[in-house]
Amino acid sequence: MNLMPMRYKSYTWPHNPRVYSIDFQRSVAVHKTPFSRYQLQDLGMGHRVMEGEGEFVGAGAYEEFQRLACVFYEDGPGLLVHPLWQVANAYFIALRVEQAPRPDYVRYSFAFWEEYGLYNGLASKTVRDVAASGEDEAASRPSGQAAYHQVVKGDTLWALANWYGVPLEELVALNPQIKNPNLIRVGQEVRVR
Numbered sequence: 271m272n273l274m275p276m277r278y279k280s281y282t283w284p285h286n287p288r289v290y291s292i293d294f295q296r297s298v299a300v301h302k303t304p305f306s307r308y309q310l311q312d313l314g315m316g317h318r319v320m321e322g323e324g325e326f327v328g329a330g331a332y333e334e335f336q337r338l339a340c341v342f343y344e345d346g347p348g349l350l351v352h353p354l355w356q357v358a359n360a361y362f363i364a365l366r367v368e369q370a371p372r373p374d375y376v377r378y379s380f381a382f383w384e385e386y387g388l389y390n391g392l393a394s395k396t397v398r399d400v401a402a403s404g405e406d407e408a409a410s411r412p413s414g415q416a417a418y419h420q421v422v423k424g425d426t427l428w429a430l431a432n433w434y435g436v437p438l439e440e441l442v443a444l445n446p447q448i449k450n451p452n453l454i455r456v457g458q459e460v461r462v463r
Contacts, residue, residue, distance in 0.1 A: 279348035287324030318384040347385040417463040
């Protein structure tokens with residue numbers, strides 16, 4: 271079977287790595303129920319970890335490794351196209367030389383972490399001010415007046431704190447109804463001021 275070559279960002283492997291593995295993870299919380307056993311809560315999928323090993327062989331092997339290393343130094347995630355796995359937006363998080371490199375042989379290992387794509391710092395900016403005037407613009411809001419953010423998919427308290435310039439501890443204190451700061455729900459209103 272002839273497989274397509276593996277690609278990441280602008281780099282295409284001259285031949286596919288010889289070993290690959292992919293690690294799927296799911297987070298689950300266990301809650302003890304009074305007078306019963308327990309309840310499991312699915313906290314969702316964790317990031318996939320894609321790892322492998324390979325070698326560059328022949329004239330120019332070390333130069334080929336250097337080209338791969340240059341891609342490793344690029345910031346941000348990129349598209350990882352693998353011959354067997356589904357295409358993923360991923361961060362190139364590890365690149366390791368497994369032995370002393372030679373000009374004609376370099377053995378290496380690598381790791382990618384999948385970037386899920388729902389979190390981009392803040393999914394949207396939706397503010398509802400509690401004011402008699404009904405104004406919605408944060409810039410026109412008098413200081414000291416309560417303001418709320420309606421949670422949309424991808425929002426986190428940490429992202430809201432950064433967006434609105436409020437320390438996370440203060441944001442948690444403003445929202446005593448949020449029992450778990452790591453879990454906010456779509457449609458929920460979070461006080462940001």
